[in-house]
Amino acid sequence: MQIPDAVREFLSTGPFAHVVTRHPDGRLHVTLAWAGFEGDELVFSTFFDQHKTEDIRRDPRVTISFQANENKKGEFLHPYVVIDGQARVVDGGALAVMDALASAYIGPGAQFPNRNVPDGAVYRVTVERIYGTGSWRSTSET
Numbered sequence: 001m002q003i004p005d006a007v008r009e010f011l012s013t014g015p016f017a018h019v020v021t022r023h024p025d026g027r028l029h030v031t032l033a034w035a036g037f038e039g040d041e042l043v044f045s046t047f048f049d050q051h052k053t054e055d056i057r058r059d060p061r062v063t064i065s066f067q068a069n070e071n072k073k074g075e076f077l078h079p080y081v082v083i084d085g086q087a088r089v090v091d092g093g094a095l096a097v098m099d100a101l102a103s104a105y106i107g108p109g110a111q112f113p114n115r116n117v118p119d120g121a122v123y124r125v126t127v128e129r130i131y132g133t134g135s136w137r138s139t140s141e142t
Contacts, residue, residue: 001127003040006135010081011036014104015066017044019123021055029055034101035064042083042127044101045094047120053089060086062125068134079134085125094120 017035020028029051035044042064046053056062061084068079098112106113 001040001130003037003127004130007081007130008037010068010079010134011066012104013069015069015081018065018067019044019052020063020065021052022059022061023051023055024058034098034105035066036101036104038100038124040127042085042125043097043122045097045120045122047094047117052123053121056087056089056123060088062087062123064125065132077133080132081130081134082132083125083127084129085127087123087125090122090124092119093122094118097122 014034017033019031019033019035021031023029031050031052033044033046035042037043044064063082063084065082066080070078095112095115095117102110102112
């Protein structure tokens with residue numbers, strides 16, 4: 001799926017990602033993450049083994065939501081984007097992803113502040129559906 005420019009711009013403002021995975025017993029698991037696009041894949045990472053790693057290795061279906069940091073237009077809801085997709089876990093490379101995302105979450109030219117971290121894992125999501133509400137909606141909602 002080609003990612004609309006307006007959705008890319010929305011994520012470049014640094015809204016936290018709410019990552020939803022499924023535990024083996026079917027319960028949903030939600031965590032927060034920094035996330036952004038590399039090409040047409042959504043990426044996020046972790047430095048430590050977490051439930052989402054096991055969940056995604058077993059069941060790659062994920063839903064990730066992002067809420068705007070503020071509501072500039074006075075609308076009832078803050079703009080938000082929800083992405084459904086299939087994720088895969090790539091061992092290592094977490095710091096490089098966090099460094100790439102740092103400018104959106106910390107500020108221009110920033111690096112992830114903690115440099116003494118394990119290799120971790122990177123999650124790469126093939127986007128299947130984008131929905132929510134905001135200025136981008138008319139071009140991307142299916």
